[in-house]
Amino acid sequence: DMLRGLAARCKTLGVPLPEMCIIDNCCTARGTLQGALPSLLVFNDIWHIIARYLATILNGTRNPARDTVMGELSGALLKKRSKDGSGAEYFSKEDQERNLNTVYEKWAAKGNVWSTAAPKVHSDQVAHARKGCLTRSRQDILSDGSRIEGSHKGWNSIMRSQPSGIVMFLALASDFVLRRNVRAASKRTDSMRRFVTITARGSHHVRLVNYIARRFNAAILLQKAVSPTATLPVALPILKKILTTEVFGVVSSSLAGDFFEERKTESSDNDLLALAAEENEDLENSEITAPHLDIDPTLLLTPQYQPVGSSFDQQRSSADNCSQSSVSASSISVSSVSTSSISALSQVTAPLPVSTTGMTASQTLFALASGVQPTSLKIGKGDEFFLFMDMRSEQQWASFAMNPSKWLDATRQYNTRLQEKNATRSSSTGEGAHFVSKSPHALMDKLGDVEATILKRIATENYKSTKGNEDFWRKHCGSVQLIKTEATDECKQRKIPTCTRCKTLMYANGLKGAGNHKKGYCSDGVRQKASSILWPQPEGIFAKGTDFSPIKLLESIRGLCERLGGTTISDPDLSMEDSALLDLLQTRLKTVNRQMVFTLVDGLEMPTNVPDTLFITIEGVRYLRVDCLSPHT
Numbered sequence: 305d306m307l308r309g310l311a312a313r314c315k316t317l318g319v320p321l322p323e324m325c326i327i328d329n330c331c332t333a334r335g336t337l338q339g340a341l342p343s344l345l346v347f348n349d350i351w352h353i354i355a356r357y358l359a360t361i362l363n364g365t366r367n368p369a370r371d372t373v374m375g376e377l378s379g380a381l382l383k384k385r386s387k388d389g390s391g392a393e394y395f396s397k398e399d400q401e402r403n404l405n406t407v408y409e410k411w412a413a414k415g416n417v418w419s420t421a422a423p424k425v426h427s428d429q430v431a432h433a434r435k436g437c438l439t440r441s442r443q444d445i446l447s448d449g450s451r452i453e454g455s456h457k458g459w460n461s462i463m464r465s466q467p468s469g470i471v472m473f474l475a476l477a478s479d480f481v482l483r484r485n486v487r488a489a490s491k492r493t494d495s496m497r498r499f500v501t502i503t504a505r506g507s508h509h510v511r512l513v514n515y516i517a518r519r520f521n522a523a524i525l526l527q528k529a530v531s532p533t534a535t536l537p538v539a540l541p542i543l544k545k546i547l548t549t550e551v552f553g554v555v556s557s558s559l560a561g562d563f564f565e566e567r568k569t570e571s572s573d574n575d576l577l578a579l580a581a582e583e584n585e586d587l588e589n590s591e592i593t594a595p596h597l598d599i600d601p602t603l604l605l606t607p608q609y610q611p612v613g614s615s616f617d618q619q620r621s622s623a624d625n626c627s628q629s630s631v632s633a634s635s636i637s638v639s640s641v642s643t644s645s646i647s648a649l650s651q652v653t654a655p656l657p658v659s660t661t662g663m664t665a666s667q668t669l670f671a672l673a674s675g676v677q678p679t680s681l682k683i684g685k686g687d688e689f690f691l692f693m694d695m696r697s698e699q700q701w702a703s704f705a706m707n708p709s710k711w712l713d714a715t716r717q718y719n720t721r722l723q724e725k726n727a728t729r730s731s732s733t734g735e736g737a738h739f740v741s742k743s744p745h746a747l748m749d750k751l752g753d754v755e756a757t758i759l760k761r762i763a764t765e766n767y768k769s770t771k772g773n774e775d776f777w778r779k780h781c782g783s784v785q786l787i788k789t790e791a792t793d794e795c796k797q798r799k800i801p802t803c804t805r806c807k808t809l810m811y812a813n814g815l816k817g818a819g820n821h822k823k824g825y826c827s828d829g830v831r832q833k834a835s836s837i838l839w840p841q842p843e844g845i846f847a848k849g850t851d852f853s854p855i856k857l858l859e860s861i862r863g864l865c866e867r868l869g870g871t872t873i874s875d876p877d878l879s880m881e882d883s884a885l886l887d888l889l890q891t892r893l894k895t896v897n898r899q900m901v902f903t904l905v906d907g908l909e910m911p912t913n914v915p916d917t918l919f920i921t922i923e924g925v926r927y928l929r930v931d932c933l934s935p936h937t
Contacts, residue, residue, distance in 0.1 A: 307340035309550035316546050326447050328352040330437045347447075348437040350381055350392075353429055360422040369417050376407045381438055391446040397436040404430055458484065474553055481552070483508050499541040510543070517542045679740045683750040687725055688742075692718065692750055697783035703751055703802065704809040704821070708840050708880035711744040718747060744880050745838075752807030754780075805832050806839040825849030828884075836891065837905070838884040852908035854918055854928050860885055862932050893930065901927035 314321050321341055327333055330348040338344055354377050361367050378385065380403030384393040395403065408426045411417040432438055440447055462476050486508050489496045500506065504513040517540040524536050683692050695701070695718060706714075719741045726739045758781050761767055767774040767781065801810040806826040825831045828840040831849030844856035864882055878886070892903040901920060904927065920929050 306550075307337065311341055313546055313550065317544070324441055324445065324447065330432070331435070345441050346437075347440060348432055350378075350438065353381070353432065353438060354378060356425050356429060357422075360419050360425050361417060362419045367417065369411065369414075373407070373411055373417065376410075377404075380404050380407050381433075386446065391443065393443055394438070394440050397433055397439050400433040400438050401430055404433055455484065470554065478552055479508070482510065486510070495541060499543055503540045503542065514543045677740050680743050680746060682746050683742065687729070688722065691722055691725060692747070693754070693780050695721070696751065696754065697780060700784055701751055702784050702809070703748075703755060703807050704819075706748075706751075706808075707827075708744075711748055711880055715742060715744045715747055718742060744883070748807050752802055755809065756802055803832055805830070805835055822848075828881075834905075838887040840881055841884050841888065842881045846908070850907075850909055852905060852910055854910060854914055857902070857928070858918075858930065858932070861889070861930060865932065893933070896922050896927075900930045900933040902930050904928060 311321060321343060323343070323345060325337055325341075325344050325346050326349050327337075327346065328349050330346050334346040337346055354374060357377055358370065358374060361370050361373065364370070381395060381400050382392050383395055386392045394400075404426070408418075408422075412422075458480055459477075462473070462480060466472070466476055468476065486500055486504070486506065489500045490506065491497070499514075503517045504510060507513055520537075521539045521542065524539055527534065527536055683689060695714075699714065699717075701714060722742070723739050758777075761777055762781055767777040769776055802808065803810055803821055803826060806821075806828075808821050808826070810821045821827075825846075825848055826839055828843070829846035829848060829851070830837050830839065830841055837846075842856070842860040845853055845860060847853070864885060867882075889902075892905075894901060894903065899920065901922070918929055920927050
């Protein structure tokens, strides 16, 4: 619709249609664009081409060859970069194809640069170059990447500095576009420049100025009709009235969801390399960047191949040696200073002894303040860790196959065996540690950490422990299946991303397999980014990451209170849903004027049939009433 409006406006004004369009994903959008503008030539943005290559570099920004590769990729496409107001100059498509192949093969031969995702990405970009997508039909127009996306800085500044509703945002957006158009028109050489500089004098009050100019010109014509020989002022330039169907405002867009979560930081510099440097943070997180760049995120950790004794290994070894030397020198210096002053401060700085419960002083303070044993929240070293790894192999624990009831059963079994192991050691050696039951979340967090470690070790083929032995990690890396082998390439291993909230593998059944983790929200309906809401919440309270049911929450609260029945129940006897609900209530319940209320979660929609009597507004803030917990009930 936008392009048809542009075509209608150009036709009404009698000006040529746009000749060239620079976008990302040129081949995908070319048909749609040319449907509205048949003569339009569609080309790809050079920055996104380079970004695709950078996303496939092994170890991302930590690779010492990354900046050099970036510069050579830019030089393979551009004869000359933009500088001092002049646009970039592009190679022909034949030269671009040859140059890209040269750069890719050069670094592939050196090794430790490209990951296994690189061959496909390189093939796709060479196909673009072969079709001429990376050239320009006109070299006299500024069309390099840092220019065509420069307006994003303005849109981002509006959203950061002016948090507002849709009505206010539309007003701010209209003002932003208007002021930008005024600046652009002031640099033109046609009648538009005359209106902006002579009539409006740079003012953005375009309609008011245009109305005054029309009245002024009408008064001149009237005076000329009365006194034809009189000396009259020159008429002011005015805006043309163009009758098109275009409107400014919110429109329906099927593509909006695809771009909603993507954040881009644009550079004011025209240099593509300067723009790339500011994008390092996004490109470093390849699990987020790769899907937007049409790259399989599971291939980015595996090197294309690793020659023994490469320059990269030597550089890393040299860096490690330097680091160790620096630390040693630093330790000597600090030690000497500490020795000279320890006598005066020994009474206040000496570490406190570990208590009989096995907790440090800070853990003891935490336990007294919160009523929670801190050691119950994590799996420790030694027996706790080795027992966990053994049970993971025996029970085939995998995050994508676990649910709250399975976690509860696993926790009970683990606590039973840990207590038995501790009692056995205590009876034989007298050195058994104080036993503390672990919470289900301790096992869940530990399994997420272990799976991430195992996937990384498999991808890098590093199975050595700190003592140099490979038996332990080889055993546990192969005991539970976490890597899916594709039918088209049995040797290609796929690293599976893990949800940071529920610790579940995202693509356990392949990238498009049924039963995978939902995009954007966990199995309990809470969005992935809501890390403050503990997983798993009772079923029905949250849905799809966007919906919240007050009725289901009140039902869950009442059901929990009825099950407790006023008795004391230890934490392991509660289900994971109960524990998560209690944590949610602890953070969001408050008492105002003897009324227990629940602080609503921002950004969630509620059913339209929820009665208003369930809510109460206090000092301008809307809360959900929890009458079943209020003192007067």
